[in-house]
Amino acid sequence: MSKSIHYELCGSADSPVLVLSHALGTNLNLWDEQVKALRGSFRILRYDSRGHGRSLADPGPYTISLLAADVLNLLDELGVTSAHFCGISLGGLVGQYLAIYHPERISSLVLSNTATRIGTREKWDRRIQEVMKGGMPAVLGEVLAGWFSARFRSLHGSIADSLVDALKTTSPEGYIGCCEALRDADLSQLIGRVNAPALIIAGTEDQATTLVASQFLHQEIRGSQLVALNCAHLACVEASAEFTDHLTRFLTTKALFDHERI
Secondary structure: OOOOOOEEEEOOOOOOEEEEEOOOOOOHHHHHHHHHHHOOOOEEEEEOOOOOOOOOOOOOOOOHHHHHHHHHHHHHHHOOOOEEEEEEOHHHHHHHHHHHHOHHHEEEEEEEOOOOOOOOHHHHHHHHHHHHHHOHHHHHHHHHHHHOOHHHHHHOHHHHHHHHHHHHOOOHHHHHHHHHHHHHOOOOOOHHHOOOOEEEEEEOOOOOOOHHHHHHHHHHOOOOEEEEEOOOOOHHHHOHHHHHHHHHHHHOOHHHHOOOOO
């Protein structure tokens, strides 16, 4: 398993385990700011999703169940029976799946800039065709425009550029496989089964997974919390300080500390 899914583990072995799952077209470095803030309190497990970063980019199609199985296999390999899970966009969809079908493995759930169904079949089929014909450069402009607000791109161009570099080096085969998983996934009728304590983070300028989509998650997941940040799709980067503050306060709630450890 470790040969196919690249991961990094940091923090004290005596601390609660927190899994961080990134967005389509990014990699585990998306979470750098959160790791800096939380590694003193948590055993942080972040990984490159299948087809991304240094993980295996085998031919698709992929499914959300396959991407979730990668997480479960990684937890099993590390001897983690349950963990807190924070996922953004595609990672958030994986977190939903795990909380629905494997609730015993999820101590708490943070769903950032995600939805029960992300985009339309037509959008993903078009994106797949663009990458098949032109490789990753064919989608750079569209993806970057969705990731960050124009305000953030103008003020923090170097940060945006570093994320674009990660997108450029993403395997086209792996990217297409994950697009297929997103195209086919719809958890709208199942999300009400989630019983884990949940925090939902939305971006007020997010066009890919809108505030309305986050409100639906909040409505369907009993007892969940919802916060909206002034940013676009990659909230953990564009609004990193606020994001990390909300994440930390949620995860350090006393009730969430009772869970299994490595």
